[in-house]
Amino acid sequence: MATIEFLLTPFIACLLLILINVYFGIHVIKREIIFIDIALAQIAALGSAVAMVVFVSLHPEIAHDHEHHNVFSYLFSLAFITMAALIFTFLKHSKITIPLEAIIGITYAIATTGTVIVLDKGAGGDIHVHDMLIGSILWISWHQVTKLFIIVLLVGLFHLIFRHKFRQISDRSSPDTMTVKNPYLWDFLFYLTFGLVVIEAVNVAGILTIFAFLILPASVSILLSRDWKRRLLTGWGIGLFVVVTGLYLSLKMDVPCSPVIIVLLAAVLTVTLLAYRLSGKKRSKAI
Amino acid sequence: MHENIVFLAPPVLSCIISAGILGYYGNHILSRGIIFIDIAVAQVAALGTMIGLLLGYAEESMNVQLISYVFTILVLLLFSLIRVRKQRLPREAIIGIFYCIALGMALLLAEKIPGGSNFITKTITGNILWVTWGKVLHCTILFAVIGTVLFIFEKRIRNLTLNQDRAGEKPLSERWPDLLFYVTFGIVIVKTVPIQGIFLVFILLIAPAAIAGLLVSSWQKRIFWSWIIGAAGSVMGISLSFMLNISNGPAIVCILGLSTLIIAFLKLLMKKRPAKEKL
Numbered sequence: 001m002a003t004i005e006f007l008l009t010p011f012i013a014c015l016l017l018i019l020i021n022v023y024f025g026i027h028v029i030k031r032e033i034i035f036i037d038i039a040l041a042q043i044a045a046l047g048s049a050v051a052m053v054v055f056v057s058l059h060p061e062i063a064h065d066h067e068h069h070n071v072f073s074y075l076f077s078l079a080f081i082t083m084a085a086l087i088f089t090f091l092k093h094s095k096i097t098i099p100l101e102a103i104i105g106i107t108y109a110i111a112t113t114g115t116v117i118v119l120d121k122g123a124g125g126d127i128h129v130h131d132m133l134i135g136s137i138l139w140i141s142w143h144q145v146t147k148l149f150i151i152v153l154l155v156g157l158f159h160l161i162f163r164h165k166f167r168q169i170s171d172r173s174s175p176d177t178m179t180v181k182n183p184y185l186w187d188f189l190f191y192l193t194f195g196l197v198v199i200e201a202v203n204v205a206g207i208l209t210i211f212a213f214l215i216l217p218a219s220v221s222i223l224l225s226r227d228w229k230r231r232l233l234t235g236w237g238i239g240l241f242v243v244v245t246g247l248y249l250s251l252k253m254d255v256p257c258s259p260v261i262i263v264l265l266a267a268v269l270t271v272t273l274l275a276y277r278l279s280g281k282k283r284s285k286a287i
Numbered sequence: 288m289h290e291n292i293v294f295l296a297p298p299v300l301s302c303i304i305s306a307g308i309l310g311y312y313g314n315h316i317l318s319r320g321i322i323f324i325d326i327a328v329a330q331v332a333a334l335g336t337m338i339g340l341l342l343g344y345a346e347e348s349m350n351v352q353l354i355s356y357v358f359t360i361l362v363l364l365l366f367s368l369i370r371v372r373k374q375r376l377p378r379e380a381i382i383g384i385f386y387c388i389a390l391g392m393a394l395l396l397a398e399k400i401p402g403g404s405n406f407i408t409k410t411i412t413g414n415i416l417w418v419t420w421g422k423v424l425h426c427t428i429l430f431a432v433i434g435t436v437l438f439i440f441e442k443r444i445r446n447l448t449l450n451q452d453r454a455g456e457k458p459l460s461e462r463w464p465d466l467l468f469y470v471t472f473g474i475v476i477v478k479t480v481p482i483q484g485i486f487l488v489f490i491l492l493i494a495p496a497a498i499a500g501l502l503v504s505s506w507q508k509r510i511f512w513s514w515i516i517g518a519a520g521s522v523m524g525i526s527l528s529f530m531l532n533i534s535n536g537p538a539i540v541c542i543l544g545l546s547t548l549i550i551a552f553l554k555l556l557m558k559k560r561p562a563k564e565k566l
Contacts, residue, residue, distance in 0.1 A: 029376070034383040035323050091551050098497045101322045101379060103551065106497070109490045110544040113537035133394065208390055215383045219376055255395070262391035269384065 007247055010137045010257070013145050013204055014247070017213050018239030020152045020197055023159065025218025026231055027190070030170045033101055036088075037214050039108035040081060040195045041202040046111045047080035048073035049118045077199055085191035089184055135206025138250075138257055144204055151200045155193045166190060167228065209258040213239065216265040220272045238268055291529070298415040298535065299525055301423045305479050306491050306517030308430045311437065312472055313496030314509050315448050321378050324366075325489050327386035328473055329480045332359045334389045337396045352477075359477055362389075363469040367462070415483050415536060426478060433471045444468050445506065487536045491517050494543040501554050520546070 028036060051073035084107055092100045159166055169186050201210045221234035242264045249264075250257035316324060335358030339351030362385060369381060437444065443464040479488050495517035499509040524539030531538075 029380050032320070032377045032379055034377070034379045087548065090555065091548075093555060095555060096501070096551055098317055098500050098551075099320050099322065101320065102317055102493055102497050103548070105322045105489065105493050106544045106547050109486050109493075109540050110548075113486055113540040117533050117537045117541070133390070208387065208394070211383070212387050212391065215380060215387060219380055219384060222375055256398070259391050259395040262387060263395070266384070266388045266391070 003251065007251065009140050009142060009145050011243065011247060013137060013140050013148060014243040014261075015240070016145075016148050016152045017201055017205060017210065018217070018236060018243060020156060021201070021210065021213040022217050022221070022235035022239055023156075023232060024194055024197065025214040025235065026222065026228070027166065027170045028214060029218055029222055032099070033088075033104055034215060035101065035108065036104050036191075036194070037198055037211055038207055039104045039111065040084060040191075040198045041207045041210070042108055042111040042115070043080050043084045044077040044195070044199045044202065046115045046118070047077035049115045050080075051076035053118055074199070078196075081195035081199065082192060085188055085195060088191050089188040092187065133206050133208045135202070135204060135209060135258065137205045137209065140204055148200050148204060151196055155197055158189075158193060162186075206258060209262065212262040212265050216262075216269050217242075220269050223272055223276050238265075242268060295525060295529070297418050297420055297423050299522060301415060301418045301426060301482065302487075302491075302521035302525070302539070303518040304423070304427055304430060305483065305488070306495065306521055307514045308434060308475055309479070309488065309491040310495050310499075310513030310517050311434070311510050312475065313492040313513055314499070314506070315444070315468065316492060317496050317500055318448050319378070321382060322493060323379065323382050323386065324472075325476055325492050326485055327382045327389065328359055328363065328476045329485045329488070330386055330389040330393065331362045332356075332473075332477045332480065334358060334393045334396070337393055337400060340400055341396060356474070356477060359473040360470055363473045364466065367465050367469045415487070418482050422482065426482075429478060430475070433475065436467070437471065440464055440467060484536050486540050490540045490543050491521075494547045495520065497547050498550055501550055517543070 024037075028034060054076075055072050087107065088100065088103065091103045096103075165186050169183055169190070198210065205213075217235040217238045218231075220238055221231040224234050225231050242261055246261035246264050247257055249255075250260045253260075316322065332355045335355035336351055338358070339348075339354040342350075342354075344350040344354075366381065366385065444467070447462065447465050447468075476488065483491075495513040496509065498516050499512040503509055503512055520543040521539050524542045525535050527533075527542065528535035528538035
């Protein structure tokens with residue numbers, strides 16, 4: 001009974017993450033901006049690193065006041081994410097002859113190395129790359145789950161209400177051929193809402209876990225089905241299955257749960273790819 | 288002053304040499320739209336090294352390097368062969384999947400190797416200041432050989448790069464330049480990443496090619512300018528890092544990256560005006 005109680009918070013958190021990330025994953029693959037989540041996470045990290053340095057230099061006497069510090073660093077992360085969203089929105093233009101993914105990659109590199117420089121110069125704190133990558137979802141508190149729930153609910157509702165607009169801009173990659181009014185505004189809102197989710201999700205589960213939740217189930221669902229509704233349902237189904245098995249296995253075998261979930265997701269993807277290839281061959285033979 | 292120049296000569300030279308070959312690959316990679324392939328390949332190579340360590344070989348031994356090469360080349364072969372005729376899943380997504388799996392497995396293995404997570408941090412940063420003349424010479428010879436091979440087959444590789452969408456229709460026997468491209472690329476990445484770190488290699492690949500792509504259109508000019516821009520960025524970055532006393536890799540990355548973003552925005556502004564006048 002105690003184990004069930006212990007696993008309840010990570011389980012709910014995983015479900016929330018799957019729910020929102022599969023949806024965004026399908027968008028992200030459609031837009032061919034696969035690595036945007038890692039880039040945004042790193043930009044948020046740069047924001048909180050800058051916040052830390054500014055905070056310490058402003059109030060050296062209360063440097064360990066975590067309550068204030070958290071709000072402060074969240075605001076900085078938010079500001080940096082907004083800036084990145086603006087950059088991505090403006091540089092997706094037919095006049096810019098390089099793919100948007102290249103811009104995303106460059107921002108990612110700047111953000112990562114920028115964080116290293118800032119931390120080097122300022123507080124001298126070392127970055128725990130390992131923790132940043134896989135997080136510690138098993139130790140999530142009810143408070144964090146509530147925060148995650150609120151963000152997922154708000155962003156989810158927003159996307160549900162305006163789903164047609166978001167779908168249209170993702171289905172057609174160039175904003176110049178759009179029927180939606182103000183494609184730039186919707187692009188910006190897409191990046192911004194995604195950034196909000198990423199800040200919260202990466203705090204809870206780490207960059208790599210979120211990346212896996214985003215890309216792997218969505219890839220499987222894109223291979224298996226064609227329309228949006230079915231893709232979402234397939235992605236969620238796979239996610240649910242993997243989260244339940246992953247948490248169970250990590251408890252039984254006493255290994256960290258995030259890598260197990262990632263490896264399981266990869267296994268599901270491999271099986272699907274093989275099945276897809278085989279059935280594809282059969283189909284072409286039949287023709 | 289003289290001592291500084293002697294001290295900084297090998298890292299600067301190694302950056303200039305790598306900028307050449309990476310600039311060439313960068314142009315192909317941008318045209319193919321497989322931006323993050325270098326980070327994925329580096330991660331796979333690191334996974335290979337970790338498996339070698341787990342098998343009990345020493346870190347810089349032949350065996351470990353061999354395992355790392357075998358891993359990298361296998362994955363790149365797999366990648367160049369995966370072509371669904373109607374590509375529903377973009378190739379960049381496949382790269383993302385490879386990256387994710389390799390890093391996930393590396394993290395699982397890191398628990399088993401003493402100092403494993405340190406190893407993951409090390410692949411990310413690298414340190415060009417400690418490069419020796421011997422290593423620079425070694426890289427120069429290797430890159431010269433690879434460069435010559437690429438130069439001989441350049442036309443065929445470029446053909447495949449520019450016709451990426453239809454490459455899936457071609458029979459396997461006509462796609463061997465693709466294999467050549469990916470395999471040599473894997474070797475270059477495995478060689479450069481331990482010296483310069485993932486991010487410096489990544490930015491030397493993407494940023495100069497992106498700037499060149501924005502400014503000039505002919506293929507030869509783009510490759511030529513990529514090298515110049517990459518080399519200039521490296522020299523500026525290293526001298527800046529020396530003056531401001533910050534680490535040199537990050538300084539180069541920030542200089543090249545920020546200039547790409549600035550040039551892109553400038554281009555946006557410059558091109559908009561004549562378009563508006565027409566309306």
